[in-house]
Amino acid sequence: MRTIDLIGTAVANTFRSKTRTILTILAIFVGAFTLTLTNGLGTGINNYIDDTVSGVGASDTMTVAKTADAASGIGSASAGPTEYDPESISSGQNGPPGATVVALQPADLDALAQIDGVLDVQAVKSVSADYIQAGDGTKYVIGVGGLVGGQTVTLLAGSEPSGDTSDLQLALPTSYVEPLGFASDADAVGQTVSIAVTDAQRTQHVIEATITGVAEESIASPTGASLTANTALTDELYETQNIGVPADQVERYAQATVWFAPDATEAQISDLKTALSDAGYTGTTVADQLGTIKTVIDGIVLVLNAFAVIALLAASFGIVNTLLMSVQERTREIGLMKAMGMGSGKVFGLFSLEAAFIGFLGSAIGAVGAIIVGSGVSAALSGSLLADLPGLELIAFDPVSILAVILVVMVIAFLAGTLPAARAAQADPVESLRYE
Structure with missing residues (x-):
């Protein structure tokens, strides 16, 4: 089976059990949404601080008394x-x-x-x-x-x-x-x-x-x-x-x-x-004047990100459960694929790709949701509570950071899927075909 066929099959198999898969995606959504939002918060505040720094002076100058x-x-x-x-x-x-x-x-x-x-x-x-x-x-x-x-x-x-x-x-x-x-x-x-x-x-x-x-x-x-x-x-x-x-x-x-x-x-x-x-x-230096503030902000964002990662780790157990049940339900199918010549590596890859795809869906939806909510909240606050801080976009989204969040979630999902994928890859084709 070619790689493209393997990916297509993994995507198609993801929604065999729609309810179970959707619930897993929702769990991932919560973590990805939080992670994207907290990163956006850090980006927005740090961008404002950087603009403030440039307004105070150049980075290659020092105020001396x-x-x-x-x-x-x-x-x-x-x-x-x-x-x-x-x-x-x-x-x-x-x-x-x-x-x-x-x-x-x-x-x-x-x-x-x-x-x-x-x-x-x-x-x-x-x-x-x-x-x-x-x-x-x-x-x-x-x-x-x-x-x-x-x-x-x-x-x-x-x-x-x-x-x-x-x-x-x-x-x-x-x-x-x-x-x-x-x-x-x-x-x-x-x-x-x-x-x-x-x-x-x-x-x-x-x-x-x-x-x-x-x-x-x-x-x-x-x-x-x-x-x-x-x-x-x-x-x-x-x-x-x-x-x-x-x-x-x-x-x-x-x-x-x-x-x-x-x-x-x-x-x-x-x-x-x-x-x-x-x-x-x-x-x-200018960094001395405002660097402490930035360090505190980065520390707060780091703590918030830690909570988001905990949510993602919890969601990873949902991925393990979903794929383990999928392996059990498809035991005869796995045996048939191996009997027809599919190697253990490709069987492993098939289930790992399913896990990564679930992670991609949850993280992408979470990121899009965070962008919509974050942009709305930032616009509302800029015109009300934060009106006295001109130029502050409280929650700003960096494309590179969003892509990094999606990739991190996919990696976590992939790692979570290795256990059921390994179990599927090690299945004996004869025993699997006899499974009822």
Whole structure:
């Protein structure tokens, strides 16, 4: 019997006892449905975290600050009062209100550039805007964030601000589009807005910039709603707010961004952190900031998957029972097939294929059911409970993961069918033909 004939016969024999087979498929369906749904949950949340990571910064960058002096209490969560340090600077958006860190100065930037593994260093310029306004409309408070190389902005319209132009450009959060008087996200692109900043002499300055894109709000935004400025606009705002500041006090930064090799291994990144620590600095990658969250999510999904696998193992006993009964009912048929020259290997293959086919049906139906239910639940939650987390698709399905689930279930079903298949393959044809 050719392989194709063997497969066709196995498929045809699967539904000889329809009720028993359907009940077995339903048992497999429960496990496959759960496994697909939990994998979709993990995929959806991890995709959102990955998008958030790209919004925070590039994977080959590290945020560096000067290591706090524990004795002075700077940057620490000490309950007592913090001793004044003239070298400290407000942590701004990078810490709780009133928190300070030791300021980074040009000498520190030069020192960072000399550390082995550091490719480039750029100071993080903190800008505090008074308001944003379109035309003569209402003025709204807004935060300002700079675009770090490698960082991406999830856009709903337009394009990212360009870091290679002298034009003053920004990406506007979508929540500001309607209040500023624009008809839609697309209508806001190309429009000019005014941003006000106050210098050290308490003089307010208004700077005009062009909206190049409208950004989806993200939990990565430290201020909740911040515009993303290109390098030219960030420099203009920073220089304007520092008018009147003594020259030796201008170049003081809370943080700096350090670039390392994009293909750096975990060991090399760890070595770089150690080198920074030895030099008196603390380095934090984007993965460090959000990696713990991802680990917790993966742990939860793993536990849920374990329950699904238990359900599949329970279903595998149903497969064993179904095929053992099938072997018993078809004893004379097995004897006839062997008497006509079918080898034990092909008899084994026939019943194993029946088990794998039952596994395929249960897992495929379970996967399709999970996709339908998961997509519906995700859409419903996105418009209600999770409306404050734009861009989150709670349950997302990866074709590769779905295929992996189906294959895993088929393998479990195949293994479950080996016992009855072996029993059929070992049957004596003479004894089987005499079976009543």
